[in-house]
Amino acid sequence: MTAALAGRTVVVTGASSGIGAATARHCAALGARVILLARDAGRLRAVADRIGPEAEPHAVDLADPDALAAVAARIEADHGTPDVLVNNAGGGRWRFAEETDPAEARAMMDVPVLAAFHLTRCFLPGMLERGRGTIVTVTSMAAFTPFPGATAYVMSRKALLGLHEALAADLSGTGVRPVLAYFARVDSLFWANNPGSAERVPGAQALIPRIDPDRAGRAIARGVARGRRTVTAPGMARVVRALAALAPGITSALVRRTGHRRNNVGRTDARP
Numbered sequence: 001m002t003a004a005l006a007g008r009t010v011v012v013t014g015a016s017s018g019i020g021a022a023t024a025r026h027c028a029a030l031g032a033r034v035i036l037l038a039r040d041a042g043r044l045r046a047v048a049d050r051i052g053p054e055a056e057p058h059a060v061d062l063a064d065p066d067a068l069a070a071v072a073a074r075i076e077a078d079h080g081t082p083d084v085l086v087n088n089a090g091g092g093r094w095r096f097a098e099e100t101d102p103a104e105a106r107a108m109m110d111v112p113v114l115a116a117f118h119l120t121r122c123f124l125p126g127m128l129e130r131g132r133g134t135i136v137t138v139t140s141m142a143a144f145t146p147f148p149g150a151t152a153y154v155m156s157r158k159a160l161l162g163l164h165e166a167l168a169a170d171l172s173g174t175g176v177r178p179v180l181a182y183f184a185r186v187d188s189l190f191w192a193n194n195p196g197s198a199e200r201v202p203g204a205q206a207l208i209p210r211i212d213p214d215r216a217g218r219a220i221a222r223g224v225a226r227g228r229r230t231v232t233a234p235g236m237a238r239v240v241r242a243l244a245a246l247a248p249g250i251t252s253a254l255v256r257r258t259g260h261r262r263n264n265v266g267r268t269d270a271r272p
């Protein structure tokens with residue numbers, strides 16, 4: 001396992017914090033050169049300083065397709081096509097559709113979904129030409145077990161699952177490997193950055209123990225190094241995903257019963 005990513009270049013989005021920062025740290029510990037992308041230059045610099053000279057920060061707003069294309073071109077010019085792309089950057093408050101401003105819903109599609117698509121598109125030709133590469137899509141358990149009170153968030157994390165599945169179909173036999181990383185609750189700054197969301201975590205999610213960002217990042221880095229197709233932590237997340245596939249009625253009933261409810265405004269289960 002030591003230096004399993006030696007000589008590899010890994011691009012991590014959302015690397016100024018949480019899961020992305022931890023993924024970058026663990027990839028660097030496995031020997032990779034890591035390129036860190038996020039908006040906050042100061043926090044990116046702090047993460048890079050902690051990792052050492054093998055970390056290279058680039059401040060960029062991935063919601064801006066021109067800025068994204070420019071940073072991707074610079075990475076290609078300086079380092080060639082990266083070996084690994086970790087599409088992780090993203091946020092979004094958990095709100096019902098009627099509570100969500102259209103601009104906020106759009107922002108949740110711009111990043112993570114379209115940012116992941118655009119960056120993949122930038123680096124894919126080089127990966128295909130080389131016949132090797134890894135594209136990690138980081139999504140939420142919400143993609144498998146949609147819960148109430150977080151409409152646009154669930155929509156965007158399902159879209160990430162769709163991107164991963166489409167890539168898996170497209171890239172079969174090319175040597176470029178799509179990897180799906182999914183997590184339930186990770187105790188990162190996500191919850192402070194997206195106020196009002198923590199209160200809406202369905203009670204049923206207590207089935208899956210909470211983890212810290214370091215554990216999530218370690219799982220991603222090790223999964224990539226070991227050639228895994230899916231990555232998660234803790235093990236119970238895998239069990240719940242399997243249950244959702246085998247018995248979706250059970251998992252959806254569980255999250256609905258224990259999930260957030262409106263204040264019963266306009267609620268009617270009765271037939272007219």
Ligand SMILES: NC(=O)c1ccc[n+]([C@@H]2O[C@H](COP(=O)([O-])OP(=O)(O)OC[C@H]3O[C@@H](n4cnc5c(N)ncnc54)[C@H](OP(=O)(O)O)[C@@H]3O)[C@@H](O)[C@H]2O)c1
Pocket residue numbers: 013014015016017018019020037038039040041043060061062063088089090091111112138139140141182183184185186187188189190191193213
């Ligand atoms: N925390 C959880 O429980 C959990 C569980 C499953 C999945 N996830 C998913 O994992 C991803 C990372 O979450 P996290 O927990 O690590 O949250 P976090 O600590 O809030 O980190 C989010 C990262 O995304 C970056 N980012 C957001 N918008 C960006 C933009 N427009 N351009 C560039 N970078 C942007 C942020 O950096 P800047 O602010 O510096 O731009 C930050 O580095 C999210 O997509 C989240 O949905 C989280």
